[in-house]
Amino acid sequence: MTVKELFEQKDKILNSRVFLQGWIRNHRKQKEFGFIDFSDGSYFEHVQIVYDEKLENFEDIQKRLVGCAIEVEGLVVNSINPKQDFEIRAEKIKVVGDCPEDYPIQPKRHSREFLREQAYLRPRTNLFQAVFRVRSVLAYAIHKYFQERDYVYVHAPLITASDCEGAGEMFHVTSFDLDKIPMKDGQIDFSQDMFGVHTGLTVSGQLEAESFALSFGKTYTFGPSFRAEHSNTRVHANEFWMIEPEIAFCDLEGVMEIMEDSFKNVVKYVLEHCPLELQFLDNFVEKGLIDKLTKLVNSKFNRVTHKEAIDILQKAPIKFEFEPKQGEDIAKEHEKYLTEYFNGPVFITDWPKDIKSFYMKQNPDGKTVAAVDLEVPGAGEIMGGSQREENYDKLVARMDELGMDKSTLDWYINLRKFGGCVHSGFGIGFERILIYLTGMDNIRDVIPFPRTPGNCDF
């Protein structure tokens, strides 16, 4: 029986015998008794195991430390401790895996920096039991949302010869020995590499998703993405997960509705399925977390154009570090002001084309594109999307204007030639949502084994 089943069936199984397998999370000993705080990882709450001298191996068990793996046979009984409904009166405890004194995870508060160095053990702490359970449930909520609406899940390739954004710094992928790179006429001879061309790790699966949207109507990716950036910030990692839904016959207005609905829906799912985890995070990580999430689910997202947003910022009664200007990007401090101004999430639409990607739908004004960022209080930009340029000539002209190499993207351009249509999509930074959902303030603490500059342990 798992601890989760125990909690679910506790009323039915009072006074019956159960068999549990798990770990000592805390151990208090008295002369004739012992109390074990027990977890098998199946449930956020622990269960208390009480044992006494009648135990055959009482003295041995009393010596066992935190982290030890044990098997327990015992009775489910009412607890005299008012904080808990029930406890297990142990009849047998068997040690199956010992744990020494130098075990790094002790029942005390460890710093998150210390726990990052113990990434393979930190899921055993309450904090990371909560964070990584939420991560798993959120991933499922996302799949469930899109699958129940008949989106086709597409695995975009990770190794790629094209550079989606035309900008992102990419990791190189090669099967060459790095100290024996073959050269030919002063150039690297990629014809000898695995794929016969220079390849890197993808920065986005969007372009491939567009090909699926124009076949299946609705599609989404959910996979890893990479950036070879030397950014040591709280929100950047070199490897992270993205969801990229893409919808045919859908314009900017339509995609904003999907962004809003999907976001509320997955947050609601996590609220419903991780109540204990969120309560813990509310208590110890971000006060008011559950209120924040509940408010989001029930709010109506605001909408404003980039131009209107800059107007609001310019009239703001505060001084920004970066002065807000028409035609320019919106800084973190601006995002913060805008979400406070609207007292809730806000879509910013119709961005200056020069600060956005080549594939975005050009608006009739010739200056802006049909792009949208979703800004959320306390988290900033959490999703970004756009209507895609479906006009063949305009897309080609824009790529030429930007001096892009069209040779590896001919297929993408051809999607506009062979029955192209209005279509839109957006990208969800999976870890961005997780940071928002958990209240954790560093991306390193929401990824099981994070990869950041200088860090590739485990």
Add this chain to the structure above:
Amino acid sequence: MTVKELFEQKDKILNSRVFLQGWIRNHRKQKEFGFIDFSDGSYFEHVQIVYDEKLENFEDIQKRLVGCAIEVEGLVVNSINPKQDFEIRAEKIKVVGDCPEDYPIQPKRHSREFLREQAYLRPRTNLFQAVFRVRSVLAYAIHKYFQERDYVYVHAPLITASDCEGAGEMFHVTSFDLDKIPMKDGQIDFSQDMFGVHTGLTVSGQLEAESFALSFGKTYTFGPSFRAEHSNTRVHANEFWMIEPEIAFCDLEGVMEIMEDSFKNVVKYVLEHCPLELQFLDNFVEKGLIDKLTKLVNSKFNRVTHKEAIDILQKAPIKFEFEPKQGEDIAKEHEKYLTEYFNGPVFITDWPKDIKSFYMKQNPDGKTVAAVDLEVPGAGEIMGGSQREENYDKLVARMDELGMDKSTLDWYINLRKFGGCVHSGFGIGFERILIYLTGMDNIRDVIPFPRTPGNCDF
């Protein structure tokens, strides 16, 4: 309205007006009429659009070719064609994206080799509508199976400094310019690379999954995996997806039960959720496919040790190309014989330790390990798993015996020191199951944009 909704609600909406957006898949014209075979990708079946001279733009529509994107307004009416329940009598048809004559996807049978070159368009064919819908539904079935049983989904890292199997050929990942690799004392100076060490693309997330299993009890990965192998076969790709469940307090027997139950369960889910797709694949790709799958779901998997399997092979009344020998591996032709011999799926357990991985639980005989392969009729090995060596000393001794570098795996070894316990896991080759489920015989045809030696298009 989508075509799927149309088919689901057809009885209710007879004689009502609908609005559809999608593509011309076929177009037959007569002097005063036209018939459009119409699809929006939401449903495997197409719907017939009938139009006549009353259409305002009749002449223009008559010229439109296969692939063209259109919007249709019309009435749902009973069809005179006995092959279909209903059709749409068009009142308006608007062309939103034209398609020229040189469109590669014509309504005729294209070779799969040709379609691989058109990978961005092939999801528009019936065959790949079926294959990639099944791929998506299968992925969801797998998540659903494990999530409903409270497994924690863990994203194992893709970029790694360790080599899980101690054997697989790995792709190198670097942020160095490949023609400017910095050297120091005759060696590559990886201290200057992004992570400060030599990194590659993972061949397995199992080791990281073990750390989660020993925290949460039950966990699974579902992510991409890579092999830098120059294998040009029907079953190898350089990039593919794997599912790696890992369970604490679970032995070989227990993990076989999970392998059998999960496999039957996901096949059943696809049978229930992709009936049209499977019927098409049964008709045109593998005769008897649905019977094969239904039989699998209702079968009891056989179990045999490696030793017994070799005994059976040695007594077989046929001559193998490779002679079966005790202590040696089992070839494709042997797998085939065994699944025919048992007339169903068979687990082969207790393999010679020298042909299996270092982390597998050493059996008391000193010669075999508690490993298992699942062989399935017509597909060969589809899953492989093992109990893991939980004994610290035995694991270290085995790694030393194999001359492995323990420095990057100290954390993995430590899992045996800090409350280790019996645990087991297995790996599912996602594409292997897909090949089995669809009857497709080449891995290139079940991956949206496959990566194989010399091929990295799209």
